[in-house]
Amino acid sequence: MNYEFHWNTVFQHMPEMLMGAFVTLHVSVLSMLIGIVLAVLLAIVKMNNIKPFSYLATTWVEIARNTPALFQIYMAYFGLGALGIHLSPYIAVLSALVFVNTGYLVETFRGGFQSIPATQYHASKSLGMNSFQVYRYVILPQMFRRIYHPMTNQFVWSILMSSLGILVGMNELSGETQRLQSLSFRTLEYFIVAACLYYLITKLVLFSAGLASKKLFKGEI
Amino acid sequence: MGSFFTPLSWNDSGFILTGVMNTITISLVAIIAGTLLGLVVGFIRSEANKAANTALGAVLDILRSVPLIIQLILFTTYIGAMGHPLDPFVAGSIVLSLYTMAFMAEVFRGGFDSVHGSMITAARSLGMTYWQAVRYVQFPISLRAIFPSWLGVALSVIKDSALVSVIGYMELLRTSEQLISRTQQPLEILIGVGVFYFIISYPLSLYGKYVERKMAV
C-alpha cells in the first residue's frame, strides 16, 4: 500500500460536510412530505377510478417506477431547461425525488388500504359509525401501521438518491464533498468521510423510526 | 450562419446503439454475478451461526446504506490511488455486482428462512442427506417464492446501472450526455433515453405483478 492518507483537510472542512449532510436530510424530508400528500391524492383518484385523473395517476406511477432516478433528475434540470424552465439544482433534485416518491407511495398506500379486510368496515358500520368515523378510527389507524415500514424505507431511499445532486452541482452531502475534494484533491479521504456520514444518517433515521414505532403502535396487526 | 452545434442525425444511431448495448451488458453482468453471490451469501446467512451472521450482515448493511454513486467514486479512486486503474467497465461491473449482491442476499435469505424446518425434517426422515434436502426441497420451494422480489431487485439494477456513467463507462445515459452537449437538444434525447428504460422495465414489472398475483391465489 503506497497511498498516504491525510485527514487534516477533511477535518478542517467538517462543518461544511455536516452542512451538506443537513441539506441532504432537508431535501429528503421535504420530498417525502410533498410526496405523501400527492400520493394520497393520486391513490384516492386511482382507487375510485376518477377519470381522467386516474390515467394521470397511472402514467405517473409507471414512469416513476420504470425509469432511473438519474434520468428523472436530468429531465428536471436539463430537460425542463430546454423548455425555458430553469430550476435551481436544489429544486431540480427535489422535484425528481418528489416525482419518484409519489410514484412508489401511491402503490404503498393502495396496498395498505386493500390489506384491511372489508369485514372491518362492516363491523364498524354495524356499531352505528358513519363512513367518516369508520375511516378515522378503524381503517386509517390500521393502514398507517402497515405502511409505516415501507414509508421508512422510501425515506432512506430518498436520502441515498439525493446523492445524485452531485451531478447537477447541488450543495448536499455528495455535491459538497465533490466541491471540497477538488480544493485539495484528497478525493479518497473526503469520500470515505461522506460514506460514513451517509451510513450514520440512514442508521439514525432507521433507529428513530424504530423507536417511534414502538411508541406509536402498541397492539399487533 | 454556421453553428458550433450540430443537430441529432441518423449518423448518431450507431453511437446510441453502443450505449444501449453497454447498458444491457453491464446490467446483465451485475444481475448474474449479484444473483450468484447473493445466493451463496444468502444461504450462509440463513444457515450460519450468529457471529458469522452479524459480521456478514454488517458488510451487506454498509453496501445498502451508502449511495451507489459514492461507492463507485470511492472504488475507482481507491484502485487509482493504489496505482492499478481499471477499465470503467470492469470497475463498474465489480461495484454494481457487489451492490446487487447485498440486496439479492437478503432476498434469498428471506426465501430460505421461509421454508419451514419441518419440511427439511420431513425430507431428512425420508433418508435424504443434508445437501439432498437443500437441493431438492429447500431450494426449489424458496426460489419459486422469491421470484417476484428477485425480479424487483433485477429491475432496480437495470435502472441503477445508469450511475456507472459517473466513472466514465459509456452506457446509454453517458452516450446521451455527450450527444446533448453536441446537439443542445436535451429534451428530445432525454425523452428517448426514458422511453428505452421504460420499454425494458415496464413489461418486466407487469410480469412480476402477474406472477405475484398468480402465487397469491
Next chain:
Amino acid sequence: MISIQNVRKSFGDLEVLKGISLDVNKGEVLSIIGGSGSGKSTLLYCINAIETIQSGKIIVDDIDVHNPSTNQDKLRQKLGMVFQQWNSFPHLTVLENAALAPRIVKGLSKDEALSIAEKELIHVGLGDKFDMYPTKMSGGQQQRLAIARALAMKPDYMLFDEITSALDPELVGEVLDTLRMLREDGMTMICVTHEIAFARDVSDNVAFFNQGVIEEMGTPDQVINNPQKETTRKFLSKVLS
C-alpha cells in the same frame, strides 16, 4: 319488533332471498338454520342495511330500513351485530374496542364510555382482559369481545351471523353460554347458526331456510323434533349425524 315482509334480494342474476316474511317480537329469540347458500346470512345483512334489497320491506320498530330517507347509521345503533369472523379492532385494547363506538357514535364522555365498556366486558367474562390486545386472545375470547362491543351500544336487538362457525370446537361452548346468558337477560335475538342443539334449547322460534325461501318455521319442537317436510328432515339428519 322486527318485521320482514316479502323480501327479495339478488346478487346479479342470482336470487338469494325469494320472498321472505317473518316477525320477531320483543324478547323473542329466532334461530335460522339451513345449508350454506340458503340466504340466511344475507337476511341478517339486509336487516342491518349492510346489503340492499330489491323488493319487500324490513321494518324495525316502525322504521323502514331500506327507505332512502332512513338514517341507517342511526338505525344500526338499535341493532347489534356479531359476525362469523370476530373482527376485533387489532390496533385497540380490549377495553378501547368496546368503548370506541359509545364514545364516538353516541357522543358519551370518555369515562362514561369506559364504564359501560367495562361493565359489558365483565358481563361476558373478560373482566381480566381490559388492557390486552385482541390478537393475543383466543377466537372464543375475541368473539365474546365482539358481543360485548355490540352490547355496549345498548342495542334493542342482536343479530348473530354463525358466530361459532370459525371457532375451534373446544371454544364453541363459552360463546354459546354467553348467548344463553343474553337470552336470560331478555335480549331479542336473531341467530343464524349451525348449532342445532343450541337452537332447540334457546329459541322461541326456528326457521329452516332452503334456497332462499322459508321451508318451515315454528317452535323448536315443531321444526327440529317433528319436521313436516322432507327437505327439513334431510337437512337435520345430515347435521345431526
